[in-house]
Amino acid sequence: MFTGIVTAVGKITAIERRGDLRVTVNCPFDPGTIAIGASIACAGICLTVVDKGGRAGDAWFAVDVSAETVARTANETWQQGAKLNLEPSLRLGDELGGHLVTGHVDAVGRVADWQPDGGSTRITIAAPPDLAPFVAAKGSITIDGVSLTVNTVDDRPDGAVHFAVNVIPHTADVTTLGSLRQNGEVNLEVDTIARYLNRMQALKTVT
Template identity: 50%
Template sequence: MFTGLVSDVGEVLSVEERGDVRRLRIACAYPAASIALGASIACSGPCLTAVAVGEAAGRTWFDIDAGWETLDRTTLGTWTANRKINLERSLKIGDELGGHLVSGHVDGLATVVGREDLGTTVRFTLEAPAPLARFIAEKGSVSLDGTSLTVNGVEGSRFTVLLIPHTLAVTTWGDVAVGDQLNLEVDQMARYAARLADTAASGQGGSTRA
C-alpha cells in the first residue's frame, strides 16, 4: 500500500528480455541495505517487486521483473534506459498518510491532452479511458504515474489537475507533455462506491442471515 507521495526520482539503467518476463534495473537514492528482496516499490504507479539489489558507481540499483499483464496495462512496456520514473516505498505501520490510499494496481492509461503553464504552476488536462471516467470526480483523488493528485474539474471523460512548483520539482511531472500517456489508478473509495451502487440497482444486494 502507498500514498502517492513520491520519495525519489529513479532512472532506468537497463532493460532485458528474460523469457516471458522483462527485467528492468532501476537506479535510486535509497540505501541498498534498506531494500529487502521481495520489497514492494511503486515505480511510476505500478507496484513492483525488488528481485535483486546492489550498488554500482556510488548508486543503489534494484531489479524488477514485469510480466505481460503489467507490460500491456501500463506504460512500463515502453520504458527504455535513461527514463526517469517516480518512486515510492511501501507504507509501514505508523507512517504519515499524507496523500490518499494507493494500491499500485494500475487501472489503465490516461492521455495528456493539454498543458497550460500558469507561471509557477501547471494545469494538465487528461483524457481517461471511458470505462474509468465514471470513477473520477471533481475534488476527488487520483493517482497518475504514482503521484497523488486532486481532481480540479471533470467534463465527460476529461479531467484537470494542477501541479504546484514543489511537485513539478521533485517528480517527473516537469517533463510531461501533450500526447504522453500516464499510469492511472482511480480512487479505491470511488471504485467500491460505484460497485455498491451497481449492485443495489441490479437488485443483487441484500443481507444473509445465519
C-alpha cells in the first residue's frame, strides 16, 4: 500500500528486454534502505525491487515490468530517460499524508487542458467511460502516483469523463506533474473506497 505522497523523482537509465522488461531506475535513495523484494511505486505502479546498488543519494534499483503492465500504463512510462514519481511502500505507523493507494493502475488518462489558476495550475484530465462512476468532486484520485483532490467533474456525452485537479507549485516542483504537456498520457488509479462501493452497488442491483 502507498499514500500517493511522492518522496523522489527517479530516472530510467536502462531497459533490457528479457521476456519482461528489466528496468533500472536511478534515484536519490540510500540503497541500504531498499530491500530486495520490496515494493516501490513507480509513476503510480507497484513494482518489486529485484536488484539494487549505488550509494546514498545516488542509488539505483531494478524492477521487472510485465507485458500486461506495459499494456495497461501510459506509453511514455517505459522509455529510456523517462522520469518517474517514486514512493516506497507504506509501513505500519507511517503518516497517511494522501489517501490509500494500491499501485494498481485503473486506466490511462490524457491531459485535455492546462491553465494557470492563481499560483497553481489547473489540469483537466480526460478519462475513459469505465472510470466515470469512480470520479467525484472532492474525492481522491492518483495521477502518475500523486494523490490529488478532484475539483470538478464533467461527464461527457460519449460516457467519458473530464475532471480537473489543482497542482500547487510545490507539487509541480517535486513530482513529474510540472512537466506534463497537452495530450500527454497519465496513469490513473481511483480511490479504493469508491471501487468497493461501486462493486457493492452492482451486486445490490443484481440481487
